[in-house]
Amino acid sequence: MPPTSTPLEKLGFLTIGLFDEADPRRGHESTLEIVELGERLGFDSAWVRHRHLQYGISSPVAVLAAVSQRTSRIELGTAVIPLGWENPLRLAEDLATVDILSGGRLNPGVSVGPPMHYDHVKQALYPRTAETEDFGYERVQRLLDFVRGKPATDFSGVEGIEVFSDRVQPVSPGLGRRMWYGGGSLRSARWAGEHGMNLLTSSVVKAEESEDFAEVQLSHIRAFRAQHPDGDRARVSQGLVVIPTDSASPEQRAKYEAYAAQRMPRTAAPQGPARMMFAPDLVGPSERIAEQLYAHAAFREVTEVAFALPFTFEHEDYVQILTDIATRLGPALGWRPAG
Structure with a gap:
């Protein structure tokens, strides 16, 4: 058990934003109301999921733009934007715009890989380039480069007026340091x-070195910090499903x-060919x-979580x-509300 001198520093939450098609x-x-409540309760961050062709948030950047105008302090994140659906240059413009509107509170989280059900959607998404699209880390690198200010074109200057x-x-200073990767390997x-x-490490990981979820997740955190320029100070946020019942009916x-x-x-046990492991949901007092x-x-x-x-x-x-979380x-984890 951690010593009481090591309190939880940042407390956040993640929502999928479900809606009725009707x-x-x-x-x-x-x-929007849930995020406003989170700010009033003193949460440090609120994160939204990304769901395409489903009944959840399909445009998290647009939703966070709206949230940014109804809150003033709470950090706003995406967990995560699957880059297989995105053009990195256009996404960089959207992220920078919302970060400016929010006063520098945006924490974009992204991931790589082919879009879900790609064979069924590729002709709508990439009708002429579906077989040649690169869905690997290079796509993240392009986004990072644009967000961090590297040239996107060899043309600049004045043309007419x-x-x-x-x-x-x-350009949104500081956004490049607030980019997150949602990784499970x-x-x-x-x-x-x-x-x-x-x-961002969540309730899903790939069983590589162990079949104990906590051990696998710990190995990912340590591998990440071993490669990061900030070492042990590099930011990691853990996202488990946590459901306290203290005031529940x-x-x-x-x-x-x-x-x-x-x-x-x-x-x-690990699930499927990819051997994915899921953490149990934590329910109770x-x-x-x-x-x-x-x-x-x-x-x-x-020292930070996004439940x-x-x-x-x-x-x-x-x-x-x-x-109940706030x-x-x-408080049971040593956290103190912000603001």
Whole structure:
């Protein structure tokens, strides 16, 4: 167990932003209200997931632009934007614009790999280049270069009455240091460290050196920091599904426990050809969850977290969970609310 002199420094949360196809505005409004609540409760950060062709947030940058105008302090992140769907130059423009609008609060998290169900969507996404697209780390490198101010063109200057820059505009100082990589493998962890990114490690990892989730996650964190210029000071955020029940109603407790039980079988062994491992959801009183976290080898290695909210709950459930995290669980981990 970590000594009490090592408190949790940054407490965040992650939401998928589900909505009903018949009333998408209500779902998006719920997401905005949840982030506003998070700021009032003193959370340090709020993160949104990215879902394409589903009933979740398909445009997290646009959502965070709206959130930036309804909050003033809380950091805003994406966990994560899958770059296989993106043009790095255009995304760099969007990220810099929202970072400027937010006053330097944006924390973009990204990942690589082919888009989900690529064979079914490639003709809509890349009708002429589907077979030649590169979905590897080079795509992240291009984004980093543009965000960090490297030239995007060999043309600049004045043409008529228009002025052109050779860099992505606007330039947002500091954004390049707030870029995160969502990695679940040793290779990704090392790459992120070598390229000076921050590391988002979630409730899903690849079983490479062990079949113990905490040990695997710990190895990723240490591999990342071993390659990062900042060493042990390099930023890592852990994202587990955490559901405190301190102020939950009996009906809510039953729902939460059923949700976790339904997902528990996948945590018993590595899943599929990629040997992916899933962490169990932590459900119960904050005091018990704190003990479980303190016993988690990877949690003891970090000082910031972004606890993931469950996918399919109601707005009132998220209010209860966030309130308990901020007022019960956070303090039990040594955290103090911001602001």
